[in-house]
Amino acid sequence: MPYIIYNIYGSPPCGMVRMLAKHIGVDLALKNMNTFKDEHRTLEYQKINPFQKLPTLSDNGFILYESLAICYYLLRKEAPDSELYPTCIKARARIDQALVTIVSTIQPHFLKFMRPRIYELKIPTDKDVEEFEENVIKGFEHVLAGGNYALGDRLSLADLCVMAYLTRILEVPFLDAEKYPKLKSYYSRVKAVLPYFDEINQPGITSLRNRWAHLM
Numbered sequence: 001m002p003y004i005i006y007n008i009y010g011s012p013p014c015g016m017v018r019m020l021a022k023h024i025g026v027d028l029a030l031k032n033m034n035t036f037k038d039e040h041r042t043l044e045y046q047k048i049n050p051f052q053k054l055p056t057l058s059d060n061g062f063i064l065y066e067s068l069a070i071c072y073y074l075l076r077k078e079a080p081d082s083e084l085y086p087t088c089i090k091a092r093a094r095i096d097q098a099l100v101t102i103v104s105t106i107q108p109h110f111l112k113f114m115r116p117r118i119y120e121l122k123i124p125t126d127k128d129v130e131e132f133e134e135n136v137i138k139g140f141e142h143v144l145a146g147g148n149y150a151l152g153d154r155l156s157l158a159d160l161c162v163m164a165y166l167t168r169i170l171e172v173p174f175l176d177a178e179k180y181p182k183l184k185s186y187y188s189r190v191k192a193v194l195p196y197f198d199e200i201n202q203p204g205i206t207s208l209r210n211r212w213a214h215l216m
Contacts, residue, residue, distance in 0.1 A: 002027040003074075004058040006045070008035055010204025012110075013067035014055045015164035020071050020157065022196040024079035036119070068099055071157060084157045094151050098143050098158040102165065106143075109135035114168065118208070123215045124174060137175075140165065141182055148189060159190055163197070171205045172212050 003021075005028045007014045021028045033039045033054060040052045049056045049065045056065040057073070064070050075085050085095060113132045116122040124132070140162060145151050150158040166187045170177045177184045191197050 001060055002029045004029045004031055006031050006033055006040075006049070006054055006056040006058075008033050008040075008054050010168065010207050011054055012107075012161070012164035012168060015167065015201055015204065016161045017055050017057070017067050017070050017074075018200045019160045019164065019194065019196060020074060020084065022200065023084060023160070023194075024074065024082055026074055026078050068103065075157075083154060084160070086154075086156075091151075091156075094145075095156050095158045098150060099161055101139070101143055102161055106136055106139040106165075109139070110165065110168075117174075117215060118211055121211065121215050129174065133175075136169070137180055137183065140169075141180070144182060144186055150186075155190070155193065163187070163190055163194070164201070167201045167205055168208060172208055174212065 007030045040054060046052060048063045055067060057070045064073055075082055113128060143150060147153045149155050150162050169175060170187050
């Protein structure tokens, strides 16, 4: 029985988990949720995720939420020797540092900017964009340590996380990607080596562009 993932297209945490699963050859059965209809707030969903967030994983009834926890679980169970999370303690520490920085430091600013655009269709002010560039764009630039990938010359779990967020940043018209050559070149370079990238991310990119076209 395949894993079940409660998913929303365009969610960076969901995108990261799905890209990881594809990378290590794990099948996920998608249970897509409509957050515009508050499907993540139903009593049924709250029974498996009291925080009403996505994604949530079900492994034959074993329930796990929080994207990083899900990724670690899939790696340890299905691909303990994956190059995405090497056994070297210091390499893992750097990957963990990048992931925690994104989730705890960058993501709150990312959500503060994105939610009014997606759910309220509010056009960002110049101040909104300035704060986004300062707290999110520069944050991701700091995470990218140098080299072809986030942490040097090997693809890692950190790259899947960064790429999932960049689909929400570099693929919409509010930001001029040319202003951020480091992020743009990284995005193009890593996208080219992920054969599953479009399959996982294009529906979310298309949905976001459609929402953006209706900002008021």
